[in-house]
Amino acid sequence: MIIDTHCHLIDEAFHQDIEAVIDSALKADVRQMVLxxxxxxxxxxxxxxxxxxxxxxxxxxxxxxxNIAADIHQQFDTLFGALAPLDGNAPSDAQPGIVAVGEIGLDLHWDKSRLDDQKEILRMQTEWALDHDLPVLLHIRDAMPQFLDLCRTTLCPMASERSKQLRGILHCYSGNAEQAKEALSLGDFYFGIGGTLTYKKSLVPEVAQAIGIERIVLETDAPYLAPVPHRGRRNEPAYTADTCRALAEILHISAEEVAQKTTKNARNLLKI
Ligand SMILES: [Zn+2]
Structure with missing residues (x-):
């Protein structure tokens, strides 16, 4: 079986046919999906x-x-304040079925003016994740150096103060192999690989080879970034199977092994 560790099924692209979408995922052996x-x-x-x-x-x-608001502290309180207070309860007590805090991170692709606010709300959310013993689902776009720096100076020390290790998924990983290695020296990270693996001139195959199957999880980011041969159309969790086959070819192992190992990785991290 395969796990899609990152998709957006509440997107309006799925409003008409969500049941059919989940049905085809199950038929493609994609049996679990993280929203x-x-x-x-x-x-x-x-x-x-x-x-x-x-x-x-x-x-x-x-x-x-x-998606950060003008007042990040108020936004944080609106979302997290509705849940149980930080009293050491298990996440399942706070809200049943939450498996990770995400997607959170840094994005300097379009707007670079709010980097300080992005860092601060990432810190606050990571702290909440650590206090609830949850992994983080990270969205880092055009900001790997800034992210690694924040890990070193703030996020990892915050984890060690709690005798914990920072753990999570770098979703739709677009950094290089060197940065992946550095991330692994800082925390218990897995790298989310999706449709971009299959695109022409993509650097992801090379990076995936350097990372190795023991640290990779599969994802779609549906409805975005559909893998070949569905590129340009709506992406959906069933297509995680296409990425699984493409990764098998790149790593010279069987698709069964990719499915089995990436599922084991996702389960280790997300406890599902
Ligand atoms: Zn996403």
Missing amino acids: ACCDETEFPQIVALSQSYPDILFSTIGIHPE
Whole structure:
């Protein structure tokens, strides 16, 4: 079986046919899907959808760096304040079915003016994840040096203060092999590989070879970034199977081994 560790099934692209989409995923042996949360408006919808598919769909909670509000502290309180207070409860007590805090991170692709706010809300959300013993689902775009720096100076020390290790997925990994190695020296990270692996001139195959299967998890980021041969159309979790086959070819192992090992990695991290 295969796990899609990152998709956006509450996106309006799926409003008409969500049942069929989940059905084709199951038929393609994609039996579990993690719903990435981008802000406080998405969270209730994600929880509602995942509750209609227990053991198949899983919720996350988080504020995407491109979705930060003018007042990040108020936004943080709106989303996380509705849950149980930080009293050492298990995440399942705070809100059933949350498997990670995400997608959170840094994005300097379009707007570079709010890097300080992006860093601060990433720190706050990572702290919440550590206090609830949850992994983080990271969105890092054009900001790997800044992210590694924040890990070194702030996030990792925060984890060690709690005698924990920072753990999570670098979703849609677009850094280089050297940066992946550095991330692994700082925390317990896995690298999310999706459709971009299959694109012409993509650097992801080379990076995936350097990282190795023991640290890779599969994802779609559906409805975005469909893998070849579906490129340009709506992406959906069933296509994780296409990425699985492409990765098998690149790593010179069988698709079964890719499925088995990436599923084991995702389970280790997300406890699903
Ligand atoms: Zn995403």
